Amino acid sequence: MENIKTRLADLFSKKEWTREEYEWYLELIRVKSPLELQQYFQEDYLASLSKEQAGDLQHAQTLLRLIHQKASIQPEQPTVVQMTARKNRWLVAAAVAGIIMMLGVSYFIITGRNKKAQPVTVTQLPIPEDVMAPQNSRAMITLADGKKVYLDSLNKGQLALQDNVKLVKLATGEIVYRSENGKTINEQRYNTLVNPKGSQVAAITFSDGSKAWLNAGSSLTYPVAFVEKERKVVVSGEVYFEVASSVWEGEKRPFLVQANEVTTEVLGTHFNVNSYNDEPDVKVTLLEGAVRISKHKESKLLKPGEQAQVSSAIKIINDADLDEVMAWMNGHFQFEGASVEEVMRQLSRWYNVEIIYEGKPAEQHFRGGISRNVEVSKVFKMLETTGAVHFKIEGKRIIVIP
Incomplete structure (x- = not known):
């Protein structure tokens, strides 16, 4: 909005x-x-x-x-x-x-x-006592020339033409980059897609056919067209990728995802990157194919079903909970042993609310799931059934009470 x-x-x-x-x-x-x-x-x-x-x-x-x-x-x-x-x-x-x-x-x-x-x-208005789930996507693209394109106010069709690459919005709301046939693109220019807090998931298809979905509070910087040996994008927040295979001068060319200081190298695969700045680790979870995770001089390979948790070093979780990792793509919150702080960070991004703690949060871990399309009060009712924590809604501020 x-x-x-x-x-x-x-x-x-x-x-x-x-x-x-x-x-x-x-x-x-x-x-x-x-x-x-x-x-x-x-x-x-x-x-x-x-x-x-x-x-x-x-x-x-x-x-x-x-x-x-x-x-x-x-x-x-x-x-x-x-x-x-x-x-x-x-x-x-x-x-x-x-x-x-x-x-x-x-x-x-x-x-x-x-x-x-x-x-x-x-009327002296009361403070709203609930917060709605996001009703639409508030995503915005910054083009190579600095122009900003606000997607929720535009109808389907061509939005921009950059170096013979069309930026098109589909009827579904997805953003697609399409190269014009037979036309050469020599310069690699970059766009940035920002999906703010309190926004529905934003979807994009790159010029090479690879796809990405951005969770709320995320951003993605990428070339309008991939014209170099390596395909490289930069992410912040949480993004799910489905990478198409691509050949450069007879060889498969990698797809690189940079998240903070962590690089994920891909040849063709499905994986999720969680790199929110308020999370302690960068987490890369592999669903299909193979990826290499690198930070500084350390490097490790991931197999399907594994998750790399990267802070000062790279830690591999062999049996990652894929349902929990992919819940946001399926329209749900899924908590499997999440702490109060972990839960509240997710809610803060999705509902675009400020979290305030009255005292130290309880040492409580939550298991369960609920739709992301409900009002925030319904999520709190589920969490309060544990008896370990309570919540008070004051407009866009959430008070967490032990």
């Missing part, structure tokens, strides 16, 4: 909208859930208002009250706040008027540079 926020901010800075901009705005209100709009205005728009726009805050609060009503959320009792005319009050007024029209609610907003301040009844 980052591009949506940027476009809304741009629209609200204008005195006049084009018909296309107005229709886009009405369509946004129609397709977005009230809770999503509420979270956007409460967490982003309100926070962006300057002190000089304090009066606009009250109008925005009124907007949130109406969204609450549409979502059948019971607000607290309203209070009366004295407001004065502000230079940019019409900005919020435009947002309020548009959403009110779509909600079918009648409301009057008093504006005017010279009008006397009017007391207006607004």
Whole structure:
């Protein structure tokens, strides 16, 4: 939703909208859930208002009250706040008027540079008590020329043409790089795909036919086309690869994945790389084929079903739990002896929430699974059945209570 926020901010800075901009705005209100709009205005728009726009805050609060009503959320009792005319009050007024029209609610907003301040009844909103699972992909691609392409706002079709390579979005949302037949590509240029926290999984097919899926809170830097002997990409976070075989001057050419200081060398295989900066190890898990794991001067081969855990050295786990490793690709959380901290790191990335601990977490390990498409409160209910830990939701903050 980052591009949506940027476009809304741009629209609200204008005195006049084009018909296309107005229709886009009405369509946004129609397709977005009230809770999503509420979270956007409460967490982003309100926070962006300057002190000089304090009066606009009250109008925005009124907007949130109406969204609450549409979502059948019971607000607290309203209070009366004295407001004065502000230079940019019409900005919020435009947002309020548009959403009110779509909600079918009648409301009057008093504006005017010279009008006397009017007391207006607004609602002091309660902090949301749940967090939705990601509803769409918020992935963004930075092209070689620095241009940013926000994928969730674009329809299917060609998005860009770089060095005779087409960047195409499929109806499924997958991103595909396609080389134009018969045209030579001489220069290796790079794109970066970022899938932020609170985003559904993003999928990409490289120009050589290899594929990758990015978990929330991950990024991937890669060539637009592989024009050198080695195919090399750089990852942060968690990415699953299915690498296609490729020949260079009569020889199979490797596919290299760089994650921090760990290099995974592939000829054609399926494997998962978990390299989040807040995890103690880089973990490479092999499903099919063979890969070589290297860090500095140390190097080891992986067989299918094995996992390399790399910190200062490379440790091989012979019987990795593939169901747990691949749960994110299958739309689930799967915990097999995970600590409280390990569980909360996963939830923080998926739901895009801040985790706060009240005291030291219990020495508890969790086993079980649940869909990643449920509200975060349902995950907590499952975890609280152990009796070892409890949780409190305060908007986008999660309090962990021993």
